[in-house]
Amino acid sequence: xxxLCLICTERAYEELQPHEAARQLDEYVAFxxxxxxxxxxxxxxxxxxxxxxxxxxxxxxxxxxxxGPFAETKEQLGGYFVLEARDLNExxxxxxxxxxxxxxxxxxxxxxxxxxxPDALHVTEVPTHTEMR
Amino acid sequence: MSADVQDNIAERIDALYRxxxxxxxxxxxxxxGDFDIAxxxxxxxxxxxxxxWPRDGVPANPRAWLVSTGRFKAIDGIRxxxxxxxxxxxxxxxxxxxxxxxxxxxxxxxxxxxxxLVFTCCHPALSPDAQVALTLREVCGLTTEAIAQAxxxxxxxxxxxxxxxxxxxxxxxxxxxxxxxxxxxxRLDSVLxxxxxxxxxGYSASSGDALTxxxxxxxxxxxxxLIVDMLPDAEAIGLLALMLLHESRxxxxxxxxxxxxxxxxxxxxxxxxxxxREGNELLSRALASRRFGAYTLQAAIxxxxxxxxxxxxxxxxxxxxxxxxxLRIEPSPIVALNRAVAVAMRDGPQAGLAEIDAIxxxxxxxxxxxxxxxxxDLCRRAGDAHAAKQAYERAxxxxxxxxxxxxxxxxxxxxxxxxxxxxxxxxxxRSSSAATPKxxx
Numbered sequence: 264x265x266x267l268c269l270i271c272t273e274r275a276y277e278e279l280q281p282h283e284a285a286r287q288l289d290e291y292v293a294f295x296x297x298x299x300x301x302x303x304x305x306x307x308x309x310x311x312x313x314x315x316x317x318x319x320x321x322x323x324x325x326x327x328x329x330x331g332p333f334a335e336t337k338e339q340l341g342g343y344f345v346l347e348a349r350d351l352n353e354x355x356x357x358x359x360x361x362x363x364x365x366x367x368x369x370x371x372x373x374x375x376x377x378x379x380x381p382d383a384l385h386v387t388e389v390p391t392h393t394e395m396r
Numbered sequence: 397m398s399a400d401v402q403d404n405i406a407e408r409i410d411a412l413y414r415x416x417x418x419x420x421x422x423x424x425x426x427x428x429g430d431f432d433i434a435x436x437x438x439x440x441x442x443x444x445x446x447x448x449w450p451r452d453g454v455p456a457n458p459r460a461w462l463v464s465t466g467r468f469k470a471i472d473g474i475r476x477x478x479x480x481x482x483x484x485x486x487x488x489x490x491x492x493x494x495x496x497x498x499x500x501x502x503x504x505x506x507x508x509x510x511x512x513l514v515f516t517c518c519h520p521a522l523s524p525d526a527q528v529a530l531t532l533r534e535v536c537g538l539t540t541e542a543i544a545q546a547x548x549x550x551x552x553x554x555x556x557x558x559x560x561x562x563x564x565x566x567x568x569x570x571x572x573x574x575x576x577x578x579x580x581x582x583r584l585d586s587v588l589x590x591x592x593x594x595x596x597x598g599y600s601a602s603s604g605d606a607l608t609x610x611x612x613x614x615x616x617x618x619x620x621x622l623i624v625d626m627l628p629d630a631e632a633i634g635l636l637a638l639m640l641l642h643e644s645r646x647x648x649x650x651x652x653x654x655x656x657x658x659x660x661x662x663x664x665x666x667x668x669x670x671x672x673r674e675g676n677e678l679l680s681r682a683l684a685s686r687r688f689g690a691y692t693l694q695a696a697i698x699x700x701x702x703x704x705x706x707x708x709x710x711x712x713x714x715x716x717x718x719x720x721x722x723l724r725i726e727p728s729p730i731v732a733l734n735r736a737v738a739v740a741m742r743d744g745p746q747a748g749l750a751e752i753d754a755i756x757x758x759x760x761x762x763x764x765x766x767x768x769x770x771x772x773d774l775c776r777r778a779g780d781a782h783a784a785k786q787a788y789e790r791a792x793x794x795x796x797x798x799x800x801x802x803x804x805x806x807x808x809x810x811x812x813x814x815x816x817x818x819x820x821x822x823x824x825x826r827s828s829s830a831a832t833p834k835x836x837x
Contacts, residue, residue: 264569350571351521356579373568 265305265374266346266354271338272367275312290362298346303357305345313339338367345374402450409445416459417442418537422509424466425516426572431534431562433470440473441466459506510535511626512572514619517561518587519570526561527590533558535622536615546612547597584627588635588691591619595639600797613643624678630685634692637678641698644671656803660707672702693722712742729760737770745778765794769804776811785811 276284298304316332332339341363348354351373358369417438424434441462455461517530529547532538540558544551564570575583598612620636623629648662679699682692697718704710719735732755740748752771761767772787788808795801 350569351519352571352573352575352579354569355521 264348264350266348266351266358267372267374268344268346268354268358268361269340269370269372270342270344270361270363270367271336271370272341272363273338275339275341276309277312287362294360294362297360298344298357301357303346303348303353305347307342307344309342310340341367405450405454406446408454409442409449412445412458412462413442416462418513418535419506419510420459420462420466421534421537422513423463423506424470426509426512427463427467428470429572430566433473434466436473437466437470438462440469444469463506507626508574510622511574514587514623515574515583516565516570516572518583518590519565520583520586521568521570522561522564524589524593526557526564527586528593529554529557530561531590531619532594532612532615535619538615580627584629584632587623588631591616591623591639592635592691594619595642599642613639613646617643630682630688631691633678633685634682634688634695637675637682638691638695638698640671640675640678641695641702644668644675644702650799654799656799659701664706667702672699675699675702690722690726693718693725697722710741712738716742729755729758730764733761733764733767733770737774740774740777745774748774749778763794765791765796765800767791768794772807776807781811 276287279287295304295307313332317328317330318333319326319328321327344358344361346354346357348357351371354371354373358364358371361369363369420441421434421438424437425431428434428437444465445458445462449455513535514531517534518527522530529543532543532546533540538546540555541551543549544554547554574580594612595616598614598616617636617639620632620639623632624636644667645659645662647668648664648666649657651657675695676699679692679695682688682695697715700711700715700718715738716735719731719738723731723735733752736748736751736755739751749771752767752774755761755767768787768791772784772791775781775784775787785808788804788811792801792804792808795804
């Protein structure tokens with residue numbers, strides 16, 4: 264099963280002092296090598312600072328946009344990992360090693376099974392209501 | 397077979413249900429991978445026993461029989477429902493169950509399953525409310541209605557909480573395992589906290605209709621014993637000691653009229669000596685391990701009270717010293733308040749008041765009725781009736797539990813000059829014990 268690990272920190276990589284940024288980069292490289300080797304790695308990305316975010320919504324066909332992330336908090340979404348793990352305990356064990364967990368926090372969310380096949384772009388199987396409980 | 401023998405078998409099945417159904421359920425969850433299917437399989441298995449045992453005799457290992465019968469009933473059920481499901485799913489589901497090659501019903505693995513169930517229900521990915529509700533429902537086997545009543549929560553709310561928690565276990569893949577050794581300390585904390593929450597709810601909820609309320613303290617003690625039997629960790633032992641030492645005072649804690657009787661005024665002959673003895677033994681075991689923590693220290697404080705033959709023989713210096721250590725490992729304002737009361741008992745009310753001033757000075761516990769009750773009591777002992785009255789009034793404005801409110805009103809009435817309209821409320825037991833937060837007394 265895949266788990267999305269959202270890394271929330273107070274400062275994005277761009278907002279760090281050069282020596283802090285260099286150290287953090289090293290930590291992430293080491294972490295990524297580890298989970299690639301152990302087979303838990305699926306994907307990851309770093310996000311630019313929340314100042315670059317725009318939030319949009321469409322209501323009655325009308326688009327409105329506001330600057331900033333959808334939740335104004337001291338901490339911002341700084342990046343994510345997608346992990347392959349047997350169960351939640353394994354996901355937590357690996358996510359605990361994400362360097363950002365030591366100064367920010369990491370939200371672990373199971374990724375739902377695909378309803379859509381992105382390559383074929385058709386609905387593969389629509390679960391019944393009871394199966395979605 | 398005679399009707400007499402049949403009745404005996406029915407009684408035996410009934411007894412087995414009471415003593416073992418939760419164990420069997422825990423194993424069925426592991427074998428079937430789903431709480432709801434396991435619950436249904438459990439009841440199917442007992443129904444089969446009622447049908448077959450009077451005819452065929454009681455099997456040599458009834459527990460193993462019930463587990464394997466429940467398992468086959470569940471497989472049958474999945475096949476029966478197959479008509480409504482894609483055939484591959486059914487094959488997968490049945491294969492997953494039938495392929496189970498590990499030992500599935502010997503006594504040792506059944507005991508492990510109970511522990512798996514405890515750790516799953518107390519998983520930190522579930523909210524604390526859900527952990528408590530799920531543990532009482534699935535591990536203790538209480539009905540949703542009984543849990544709802546015990547926590548004064550509407551039954552539909554509680555039922556929903558349980559359904560959501562079970563869905564999260566399934567969907568977020570919370571595994572059915574006892575955590576690895578390196579995860580165990582953190583995970584055990586969460587289990588012990590659930591047990592402690594259940595116990596405290598039972599301990600402080602002295603109001604209400606005793607006949608219809610589940611005895612939560614007894615359930616918590618049962619859980620505590622289960623954990624100590626299987627995982628003799630120092631803090632698990634310390635928590636069980638703490639619960640037994642508190643429980644030993646139950647009969648003396650309220651009067652026949654349901655009024656609060658403070659520690660100092662309690663009739664110590666009513667304390668349960670057997671529970672105190674067991675609590676003391678467990679406490680020694682926990683202390684000897686040298687890996688103890690906050691629960692064991694609280695148990696040591698409870699033991700200092702339990703072992704004092706009379707209130708005036710209480711070793712307050714030792715209690716203050718224990719609070720000093722407790723405050724270091726658990727720096728909470730509640731612990732500081734308890735310590736303040738112990739300091740007052742050792743050094744006099746003024747010393748205790750200084751400590752309470754310090755807690756309030758840090759902006760803590762201003763909305764906690766027992767802080768004001770403790771202040772009021774110390775002012776009263778120091779002879780400052782005016783300040784005592786003010787503090788009792790503040791405590792009364794914040795207290796919610798009826799027996800506590802009546803207690804505070806009696807104390808207020810005692811401060812009012814004789815012959816006033818409140819004289820009828822006068823408390824004949826002139827107890828002068830410091831009001832100690834209920835969770836610690």
